Amino acid sequence: MSTRRILVTSALPYANGPIHIGHLVEYIQTDIWVRFQRLQGHRCLYVCADDTHGTAIMIRARKEQRTEEELIAQMSQSHQADFAGFDVAFDHYGSTHSEENRQLCHEFWQALRAADLVAERPVSQLYDPEAETFLADRFVRGTCPICGRHDQPGDNCGACGATYSPIDLIDPKSTLSGSTPVLKEAMHLFVELEKLRGFLTEWIETSGALQTETANYLKGHFLGHELRDWDISRPAPYFGFEIPDSPGNYWYVWFDAPIGYIASTLQWCQANGEQLADWWKSPDCEVHHFIGKDITYFHTLFWPGMLKTAGYSLPTKVHIHGFLKVGGEKMSKSTGTLVAAETYLKHTDPSYLRYFYATKLTSRVEDLDLGLEEFTDKINSDLIGKVVNLASRVGKFASGTGLADRYPDDGGLFAAAAAAGEEIAQAYDACDYSRAMRRIMELADAANPFVEHARPWDLKKDPARVDELRDVCTVALNLFRQLAIYLAPVLPKLAQHCGELLGDPIVSWQQSQTPLLGTAVNPFKRMMDRVQIEDLQKMIEDSREVTEAATDSAPAPTWNDSDEPLKAEPIAAEISIDDFAKVDLRIARVVAAEHVPEANKLLKLTLSLGGEERRQVFAGIKAAYQPEQLVGRLVVMVANLAPRKMRFGLSEGMVTAAGPGGAEVFVLGVDEGAQPGQRVH
RNA sequence: GGCGGAGUAGCUCAGUUGGUUAGAGCACCGGCUUCAUAAGCCGGGUGUCACCGGUUCAAGUCCGGUCUCCGCUACCA
Numbered sequence: 001m002s003t004r005r006i007l008v009t010s011a012l013p014y015a016n017g018p019i020h021i022g023h024l025v026e027y028i029q030t031d032i033w034v035r036f037q038r039l040q041g042h043r044c045l046y047v048c049a050d051d052t053h054g055t056a057i058m059i060r061a062r063k064e065q066r067t068e069e070e071l072i073a074q075m076s077q078s079h080q081a082d083f084a085g086f087d088v089a090f091d092h093y094g095s096t097h098s099e100e101n102r103q104l105c106h107e108f109w110q111a112l113r114a115a116d117l118v119a120e121r122p123v124s125q126l127y128d129p130e131a132e133t134f135l136a137d138r139f140v141r142g143t144c145p146i147c148g149r150h151d152q153p154g155d156n157c158g159a160c161g162a163t164y165s166p167i168d169l170i171d172p173k174s175t176l177s178g179s180t181p182v183l184k185e186a187m188h189l190f191v192e193l194e195k196l197r198g199f200l201t202e203w204i205e206t207s208g209a210l211q212t213e214t215a216n217y218l219k220g221h222f223l224g225h226e227l228r229d230w231d232i233s234r235p236a237p238y239f240g241f242e243i244p245d246s247p248g249n250y251w252y253v254w255f256d257a258p259i260g261y262i263a264s265t266l267q268w269c270q271a272n273g274e275q276l277a278d279w280w281k282s283p284d285c286e287v288h289h290f291i292g293k294d295i296t297y298f299h300t301l302f303w304p305g306m307l308k309t310a311g312y313s314l315p316t317k318v319h320i321h322g323f324l325k326v327g328g329e330k331m332s333k334s335t336g337t338l339v340a341a342e343t344y345l346k347h348t349d350p351s352y353l354r355y356f357y358a359t360k361l362t363s364r365v366e367d368l369d370l371g372l373e374e375f376t377d378k379i380n381s382d383l384i385g386k387v388v389n390l391a392s393r394v395g396k397f398a399s400g401t402g403l404a405d406r407y408p409d410d411g412g413l414f415a416a417a418a419a420a421g422e423e424i425a426q427a428y429d430a431c432d433y434s435r436a437m438r439r440i441m442e443l444a445d446a447a448n449p450f451v452e453h454a455r456p457w458d459l460k461k462d463p464a465r466v467d468e469l470r471d472v473c474t475v476a477l478n479l480f481r482q483l484a485i486y487l488a489p490v491l492p493k494l495a496q497h498c499g500e501l502l503g504d505p506i507v508s509w510q511q512s513q514t515p516l517l518g519t520a521v522n523p524f525k526r527m528m529d530r531v532q533i534e535d536l537q538k539m540i541e542d543s544r545e546v547t548e549a550a551t552d553s554a555p556a557p558t559w560n561d562s563d564e565p566l567k568a569e570p571i572a573a574e575i576s577i578d579d580f581a582k583v584d585l586r587i588a589r590v591v592a593a594e595h596v597p598e599a600n601k602l603l604k605l606t607l608s609l610g611g612e613e614r615r616q617v618f619a620g621i622k623a624a625y626q627p628e629q630l631v632g633r634l635v636v637m638v639a640n641l642a643p644r645k646m647r648f649g650l651s652e653g654m655v656t657a658a659g660p661g662g663a664e665v666f667v668l669g670v671d672e673g674a675q676p677g678q679r680v681h
Numbered sequence: 682g683g684c685g686g687a688g689u690a691g692c693u694c695a696g697u698u699g700g701u702u703a704g705a706g707c708a709c710c711g712g713c714u715u716c717a718u719a720a721g722c723c724g725g726g727u728g729u730c731a732c733c734g735g736u737u738c739a740a741g742u743c744c745g746g747u748c749u750c751c752g753c754u755a756c757c758a
Contacts, residue, residue: 011758013758220685294758301755359693364686365686369693371692393721441705448720448721448722452723453722
């Protein structure tokens, strides 16, 4: 096989938070692939960087009263420590806030200009006059213009799912200062992606760079319509690079982030006397991006468009993975399933996570689920019970005998496992790690019975049979070594232990094809511990506490509603829609409200159903409301309730309210926009 | 709604171009063993292959339809 030259990237983590186990799916996936390619003898360069620009960083730095540079330097350090803790080994870890990146952005920009792909036009955006900054959608909250729910995000409604522009929000508020944003116009620069349609269509369909589901997705979602211009500038203030020929405007973070891949490579090249063009402009070099499905379109539309325009290599492959779920649910801070890398490392071994992810990862864009029990079972059964145990059970004998000079008859086990190497390698290369792990475990399953039937513990008792004992150890340890080699991309530490045990470091996939013979065996040292599910539970618990403490600075709405009301009044017997339709609920406006002198609990309300339609209703809300509080309000009334003659007059309906009674009564309101007389459906 | 994906043993999944009684691991049960990290070995599966219909000598596999679940639905890092 010829030697390949391969450049590999993982997505740049944003410098606004710590690495968590969800991020690690990607970095572990990539690191495994890189280690595999190197074992195969290929030249593989793995670069990454922190993604440092954008409003979020600027705001956070401001809040913490330090410079952006200080913030991102600290985040970079913490990210790199986390990655190192999980044996994710980059050749270079840079930052998008580097001089190299600025230069490259400039170069890409000029190429886009030269290709006449840049347009300029004003954009109206909400602006926070107090914080003096334009507001990205997620920094605005307000009332949904479609369904009227309060406190919804600026881009889409969490309640009804409608998407809209933050400009459409009713009563918008800036989440930065709480002030009411104003509409302000500014010039923005756009990349006219539609002009690249021909190229993009062909690349998506024929390059083979994309998984089929991704290609389908792009064709369905983007190529089906005219491609929108991509707004790649942001007006000051913005933490990023100012656009040289457009003072006061900055490149949007997603413009300079992917260029950061190249900038990071460039920094590595400069430090190692290499040429950037050999990695990014050579047809002999493959470029592989590993990303999550959330950033698919940046990497499969904009990025190829930019690379093409600027004359850089297009991605050979964009490997897209799904998200991590924990216990079948989305990770969340409140349940403690959003486990920070640092927290994980305090409680358990990173190798476990690497192996677990490997058993779950396929070449498809699928979410993967981490269940604590499954995790524990897999590690303990596969790694401890099958793989490590193979070495552990003969280790003591083997250090006395060493390995035989000739490989003994093992019934074809070694040869079969060697033959499986090709299939396992193909699975790794295709990112189908779950298949690779399955095959490897089949080999482990075949290896243990050999030891069982050879009964080395009996041989040990008879000094005359020392040669037989040595043969058994030779087979068992060579089978173990094959497993360690095949698992080396996933478990570098285990490979290292194996190398130390046998005095022969694992450096190449080829070592799996030939048994190791005639060498001494070092004393067996424990290679890996069993997982205790309690440790994992503590980790989850710890994560929950950490995030609760952290919410003090950024209060998020929390709900901790009691179950008392439902217990006090259980849900009534089921009714049909027809039953419900009998109740005619109407919006009504309180046009008059007055005390009834002789009544203890009642207020006399006059409700308008629009036009001349008036109803007189006696409502038992005297303890909770003053009449003047109610006048003008919209309420929900039961309009077709049979009139009831009361001591103080006729009541012609009922005002709906919740609560146990007395002062604890809450009249139902309705969101802005409803009209008296409208029926509630 | 549209697009994408999935539905096979209690759980996690494998089943290549349709071809013998549908498999593995885990869990569970029985037996054995003791070198090993309470590890290991042997044995134990009557699963409507989501459902309905079709093509075929033959369908988990191909075609059509139905149901359920999940994800995505771009100016969000």
